[in-house]
Amino acid sequence: MAVKLPIYLDNHATTPVDPRVVDAMLPYFTERFGNAASRNHSFGWAAEEVVENGRAQVARLINATPKEIIFTSGATESNNLAIKGVAEMYREKGNHIITQVTEHKAVLDTCKRLEKYGFEVTYLPVAKDGRIDLDDLRRAITPKTILITIMYANNEIGVIQPIEEIGKIAKEKGVFFHTDAVQAAGKIPVDVQKENIDLLSISAHKVYGPKGVGALYVRRRNPRVQLASIIDGGGHERGMRSGTLNVPGIVGLGKAVELAQNEMPEESARLRGLRDYLKDGLFARLDDLFINGSMIHRLPHSLNVSFAYVEGESMLMGINDVAVSSGSACTSATLEPSYVLKALGVGEDLAHTSIRFGIGRFNTKEEVDYVIKRVTDVVSRLRELSPLYEMAKEGVDLSKMNWKPA
């Protein structure tokens, strides 16, 4: 069967909306367009009803109750609200926040802003496998610590943090625990009760829902978490997030997480199979490949590989009918290679050669076959062009060379 090009294999960045989600959303743009805050007519009631249905669907995904779900514009807003909201509400209690170095910028930059306002932030390091050390976390907690914010799974390398253990430590120490679960929710089981999570961010567009809508779980009891709002106005979402609710978006988010939850056992097994098939296919055909991050504690659909001696952007240019992303500096606006890979201790030379593959619901084995072939061809061709590959094959130790950067 011929594959349709281009192939999308960048499902950590975003996912296509599932047609079943689109179908669920459509009536709420036109016939049922009401404002969920309109309490005095049927248009408003209909909107309110589906919003509450969406809240229940999100709650079910993470084993929460519907009242604990706040709708937002996406996970960046959820992360901002969780961290800034706790910081402001509990600043009398303490001014210390703990996070870790491979967080998404939505968490790191939020923490950096709080530092400007007098908060102290500890950025825990990660080991070579991409995970934090729990003893580091225990040692970092002080009487001033009010929040631990550690992502569930990383967006670049797919590595899953020891969430249940972190939750246990946070509970013991009486510190709130927020997790950015954007990459994990809907992909692997997430349980805020079992894992003692107090705040959790999710986004619709990472789980085959629409862009521009997400949610924040805010624990209501044992312990109750209160948040200062960052967007003020009509007092929607129990005062924590004002703004007219995105009704079609919420319908889409709800439907997307419902599908993800129902299909998770089957889907995660299928994606894991394709991911491992991709990995094995590449490793069987090419030498000098390196996996970035733990292969054990990893999302099933996720693979991050460094193709030594081949610069990432030139590789993307060669496989231009396959959408993936690279940790190479040349693909970023800052000209710095991936800070995530750097934190793992991956050398900058190898960081420049890294490619992230994210397999999704709509990818097929035929597509993965095509990708294996394309990547193998391009890497082989570019290695013929690479002075580093030539030198390495001649036995030159590249780390001992006296390089002359431009």
Place this chain on the structure above:
Amino acid sequence: MAYSDKVVDHYNNPRNVGSLSKEDPNVGTGLVGAPECGDVMKLQMRIHPETQVIEEAKFKTFGCGSAIASSSLATEWVKGKTVEEALAIKNTDIVRELSLPPVKIHCSVLAEDAIKAAIGDWKKKAGVEDTAAESTSAGH
């Protein structure tokens, strides 16, 4: 990022890929850049000892498409030129020819450095007095 047609052409059909023997007294080798910075160029030229005409040029490059194109173009340009003419090639000429965006200018700088480094190496080997062969490296 969108590439110019010329960059795409050099990337897909790089000219003069390969290596020349470093043992050859008439071959000058320039190796510039660093793996940590994401680009390394190796440019080699075989230069006629009397006429100082560059008879052959080969390159290998680790780097983005613009780096590959810049070095491929450099080999095309230096071939048939005298050493003096080759040293007159400026990175801005490469930028213009390949329509490189500002973020890719360093690729052209690296190509100019590679030309100068290769000629400098040849001069050292051949015992030619070095006048202007010092690399113009200005830090990364």
